[in-house]
Amino acid sequence: MKLITAVIKPHRLDDVKAALQAFGVHGLTVTEASGYGRQRGHTEVYRGAEYTVDLVPKVRIEVLVEDDDADQLIDVLVKAARTGKIGDGKVWSVPVETAVRVRTGERGPDAL
Amino acid sequence: MKLITAVIKPHRLDDVKAALQAFGVHGLTVTEASGYGRQRGHTEVYRGAEYTVDLVPKVRIEVLVEDDDADQLIDVLVKAARTGKIGDGKVWSVPVETAVRVRTGERGPDAL
Amino acid sequence: MKLITAVIKPHRLDDVKAALQAFGVHGLTVTEASGYGRQRGHTEVYRGAEYTVDLVPKVRIEVLVEDDDADQLIDVLVKAARTGKIGDGKVWSVPVETAVRVRTGERGPDAL
Amino acid sequence: MPDGFSAGDTAFVLICAALVMVMTPGLAFFYGGMVRAKSTLNMLAMSFLSLGIVSVLWVLYGYSLSFGPDAGAGLIGNLDFLGMHGIGLNDLTGTIPVTAFSAFQLMFAIITPALISGAVADRAKFTAWGLFIALWVTVVYFPVAHWVFFFDGGNGGWLGDRNGVIDFAGGTAVHINAGVAGLALCLVLGKRVGFRKDPMRPHSLPLVMLGSGLLWFGWFGFNAGSALAANGVAAMALINTQVATAAALLGWLIYEKLRHGAFTTLGAASGAVAGLVAITPACGSVSPLGAVAIGLIAGAVCAAAISLKYRFGFDDSLDVVGVHAVGGAIGSLLVGLFATGTVGQSAKGLFYGGGLEQLGKQAMGVAVVGAYSFVLSWLLAKAIDSTVGFRVAEDVEVAGIDQAEHAESAYDFSALGAGPARITLAPAVAVVAESAPGTASRTADKNAEKTEVDV
Amino acid sequence: MPDGFSAGDTAFVLICAALVMVMTPGLAFFYGGMVRAKSTLNMLAMSFLSLGIVSVLWVLYGYSLSFGPDAGAGLIGNLDFLGMHGIGLNDLTGTIPVTAFSAFQLMFAIITPALISGAVADRAKFTAWGLFIALWVTVVYFPVAHWVFFFDGGNGGWLGDRNGVIDFAGGTAVHINAGVAGLALCLVLGKRVGFRKDPMRPHSLPLVMLGSGLLWFGWFGFNAGSALAANGVAAMALINTQVATAAALLGWLIYEKLRHGAFTTLGAASGAVAGLVAITPACGSVSPLGAVAIGLIAGAVCAAAISLKYRFGFDDSLDVVGVHAVGGAIGSLLVGLFATGTVGQSAKGLFYGGGLEQLGKQAMGVAVVGAYSFVLSWLLAKAIDSTVGFRVAEDVEVAGIDQAEHAESAYDFSALGAGPARITLAPAVAVVAESAPGTASRTADKNAEKTEVDV
Amino acid sequence: MPDGFSAGDTAFVLICAALVMVMTPGLAFFYGGMVRAKSTLNMLAMSFLSLGIVSVLWVLYGYSLSFGPDAGAGLIGNLDFLGMHGIGLNDLTGTIPVTAFSAFQLMFAIITPALISGAVADRAKFTAWGLFIALWVTVVYFPVAHWVFFFDGGNGGWLGDRNGVIDFAGGTAVHINAGVAGLALCLVLGKRVGFRKDPMRPHSLPLVMLGSGLLWFGWFGFNAGSALAANGVAAMALINTQVATAAALLGWLIYEKLRHGAFTTLGAASGAVAGLVAITPACGSVSPLGAVAIGLIAGAVCAAAISLKYRFGFDDSLDVVGVHAVGGAIGSLLVGLFATGTVGQSAKGLFYGGGLEQLGKQAMGVAVVGAYSFVLSWLLAKAIDSTVGFRVAEDVEVAGIDQAEHAESAYDFSALGAGPARITLAPAVAVVAESAPGTASRTADKNAEKTEVDV
Ligand SMILES: Nc1ncnc2c1ncn2[C@@H]1O[C@H](COP(=O)(O)OP(=O)(O)O)[C@@H](O)[C@H]1O
């Protein structure tokens, strides 16, 4: 099994979720994150002190998938998340040794 | 070494932490997350506009363990997190190549 | 490629970011987290009820790097994050199979 | 306007009515900040509901039952003023229009049941709460207000006018009354899930401080306004209110530092409220120095009293008993010691040569109101609980009562304004579509859904 | 002070002026809590800007245009009082200093444009908004206030003084006026990005409740103060305000429970405001029972009216039309039914044997103010939009208008107080350095940067 | 009540006292929102502590030192009124009860030290702060109030009554006094850890706006109430307060837009406060147009002045110097230019043909109060610092002073109400257990623990 992690722009989450559902993904886990990269931050001013905020809000998505679906799922995810503007984010996959569904104790594919 | 990641119901965190301590785990890292899956969300109403909130609050736990303890730890964790109701969550493990304790620079098992 | 994950003290983030930039890292992803470990928490009192808060705020950093830079990057990161006091945190690395830049679809090293 | 009318007194009482009104939102924030984020809205809504229900009942019959001509023995007013009928624009109560007096007193009737809500935080069905407010003000507050606040030259209320119990602004009628009712209510509803086990720290102390600030501010209207005139008594009541509150704030902080090792902001806010409660019955009869003494005592004693709920195991969630019942009793009884006889009235307390007589009267007032309120409140709560049911389901409580009872979330600070929890607005369309099955069904199985939420 | 002066009335009106002033911050919180966190500050700033601009214009010429001697036909005041020149310290309006009356009326002029801002939440250029306020009060509010509020024995404003339209405290001049202007404005600006599609739930309902609490509190000054004296009429206006608001709160909650299955706190707050709006024109002419009726009707009807924007597809973001235009019209018309003729004035409504005459006058008032305000507001908005531009860029709106227009974030709750978003203070040094290229440049390409922010 | 008594004036001053009281919580929110979340509670608590301590001292001896019969040379009051003894219920100050005047003035004494707290945000030991308040009001505020506010037909305070320094409501006695004391305090305590390096942006601007709104509201009581009567002067003071504040809000925004490229909400709030400060000494002697001028100047100048701390490197954390010292000085001096001689008093300013005389007096007032306050405040701070110590440990400051000094967290918005930080309630049991070793020990090694927290 694989764990696909994606760091994307927050306002793309809806579309990504929809695309993954369409693709047949039954679940995913989301965390709020911030990213530093090519995308510039912005400036804020408080009583004359100007601050540059160089981390921008991102959303981090984790999806467990069976090995065979991994590549296709990555493509689906990337397509749904893309705006073409700097800061669209990254997607990566790592190998998973075991996955368990807490409720039932099922392992492997059945855990999804 | 292995990294065990668990996504569970927030109100199980106490028991899981206790169980892991009992099992001999010296530390863990927790992040607030939200999950989408079989568990349904709920409806909210604001001035006549009804919203369906389909992500539910979850807690994400990460624990580094030595290879030999991994399976047993997963069992302990799953048992402690289980309520038997839909939405109990997932636990998965991935292989870790190196782990370092920042304070001392110790590596491998000593880092835990 | 490797994914380096670091859990550090929040007020070290600036220095770590600076050190990584100097090292040539072009991006990273940050999440707020809480950690349980050797570092003690603190006590709070609300109308006579004393609570012990045993999770302490941490910051979780994720960096994708090419295999050859991994070890060096870990050293840089550990040095920058260190205060020498209990609670400095952990750094670990896991193998990454594919990494994609959402904006362009570039894969592998080019995705960074 | 007729002879005897005073524009100055009217201006004062009308503004004081506005000040007392703002106490109820203030209380809502004071309470709302103390609960967990997942039940904040319910806490706020319980107070706002009192604003809604009591105001309407007051016009319909509340004013008449409380301040209509005595129906006999000083127990209750008659029905002459149903619907506030027959009250002329220029009829006076003392030097002010009757309507001004009625508006001022209405605000007292609103905040009293609102005070009770703190005892049943996180777990009361909203409809049951509304029902309770309506019944409680009718059978408890209106009569008690008549006993204590209705003066008619010896033919008024039996406690105040006929038996000389001194309660300048409501230590018995408002605070003991509400505090004891809170005890009855939390006994009937039972403890919150996780009481003494789960963490239940306040989700926003700045909100609590805001509430205490508005309460303190509005309380000047509550106490000084009770002079019903802008005169020396009002001025004395006002400064006594300020210094007693300040002293209680210090008293609570000192107790806390000694007992728990820290000066907490929640302690400062709680001490201030305890002082406001304690000086309420006394502000019209003591000196500023007496007020300081009353405040110090009330602050320290209430700080200690709130731990009773742990010793005896009743879940008076936001310490309505420890602060309002205890604080109200302290203030009412201390009148018997500190009344100078030279401020609002002539009865002297023990320390001013008045002997024990007034103390006895005060004790009677405390006992009578406390006993009556406890019994009636307990019966009402039981009746409601065994009919419509007073408490929400356990999983609703665990998920947070706001979701099930109000279908809202108090906060959403996420970058996009929708939180990690994503939202689809489809139903908004349903709202406008003539046939809204989606809406219907969604609403229908809402409770079913609720049982899963966040658990 | 001269004969006819009343210290009591002056005290009352001065305090009422303070109460009305606090309504504008209250409105800011009511609106600010309803939008997403990323545009909260803009919402707050739009109201505070009105405090700034209108106060200055009022002194310069606003008071004179509104309450200067009639320039002809009751359409507008003349320029006698430019700069409030020639108003003696002891000159009186009725029984109070002219300055007191002027200060009281100023607060009305401030909140009216602020009310409009709710219709254009999240998307209006701040400079354009400031320009709109200045022009709008000049060509719309000041004249309309003259029509409705300026009484001069038959030589005053043409609606109120000359044609007997009853608007005690501003149902037409303030609420219909602002509500209709809001409609014009949101039509010109267009819908928010994602209207009816994206989640746009309130980011802080406690902030909304705070706003509604302050509005309710300040509104006593607004309505009772409009009697311009501390007398029986003021007292009646005050109690009517309280009970109508309470009834509307209940009316809205009931409608919502039936239609959407939940009693929401936002509904309680919205109902209260709807009630305050509806009773505003009527509080000086109806009985408490009449006020209850008006409140119940207003609460339920406004709760239904807010869905109009979905049916007709205009993005009146915070329901200025549904609450203020509709609520103001309801209250103004119901005066024609519920006026008793025994409170503030003698005209009787239909239910009190007055026939349809007053109702006709009321209808005219509603129609005239509504039509005038809509046309003028639409023209002003168009003019501004086609010159300086009224709306921010789409990516700015998506990123949150606060960043681009105010260079601030409303909240930062992170452990370190800088949020995951790290900050460098270099520019603070630049601020003091004589040559601040860093600052300059940074400021220069700010908009460029903005276009990337958080999108 | 005796001859000369006015119910209208009494009503006015009593309500104004309540308005001034609410300024201190308002200030707490204004300051509390500007600091990082981890030190919000300490910021709030510093203001509330002033409410507690000063009120009690006022009754004990503060009123007597400030407003007791002059002890000589107009330097200080005597001890005739210790414990407010011997003040009859109906004794009058002018047309109002002495108690009303005393209560009104007490509120001034409370907010002045609270204003100072902004200069030492995030780092002052709470006990040391309490000690400072007590000493400072005793040796600085009470005497200075006597100099400026005590009038006794030429035998009163040496600045106001004897030398004609015009300070209607406290530009010197309150604002310069507090502002300069803030400078002394932050010099003694030193800079915050990370000053000019770490991000220190406000954690909640809505809280700041709430504070500014309450300050603006309460300030009407502060300024208009200083007329001590509901008359033409009070009305003029009120409208001047409104328009000067509005103009200053605009002045600050314009400066900021030109200098930093954005209209910030914090700038709007800060400008409003700067305007309120500047008009305080002048509201009783200038015209509305003069008030607008004073406001515009104060807003722009203060906006520039706050950068002084960066140039000179003192950490006046929340700009007490830039806003209160500078704003107070501007207002006090401008009286010498804009006084019309026709409002509250007869002295004419330069622009009204009064020559430079009054300007000279004003300059003296500014210099005297500034110098006295700086020296005494510096000595007190030094004394406290070298005895009990004034500043918390560095790691406590880094972790957030709230944890160590108040053992609380300001917010907890997490789903479960316990935040990612889990909590065990064991001690709550300990609280009730007779022997509470757990509690004891936990309290004992609290500081030890603190040193690790979050660092
Ligand atoms: N090396 C990296 N490791 C982990 N996350 C990264 C890395 N580089 C970029 N990111 C994440 O991807 C986001 C987008 O990257 P950025 O360089 O801004 O734009 P783009 O991916 O379009 O080139 C960043 O905000 C960060 O969250």
Ligand SMILES: Nc1ncnc2c1ncn2[C@@H]1O[C@H](COP(=O)(O)OP(=O)(O)O)[C@@H](O)[C@H]1O
């Ligand atoms: N494929 C997946 N990848 C990652 N996380 C998942 C996946 N499926 C479910 N989850 C997480 O597990 C949680 C519980 O899953 P759910 O399907 O609701 O219940 P259950 O696990 O009991 O069947 C979800 O809320 C989500 O956080």
Ligand SMILES: Nc1ncnc2c1ncn2[C@@H]1O[C@H](COP(=O)(O)OP(=O)(O)O)[C@@H](O)[C@H]1O
């Ligand atoms: N086994 C573990 N798995 C995952 N994270 C851990 C583990 N042990 C510690 N951590 C993280 O590292 C942080 C620091 O660990 P701690 O034991 O407190 O100090 P130190 O690392 O200096 O010995 C913890 O707060 C936690 O976030």
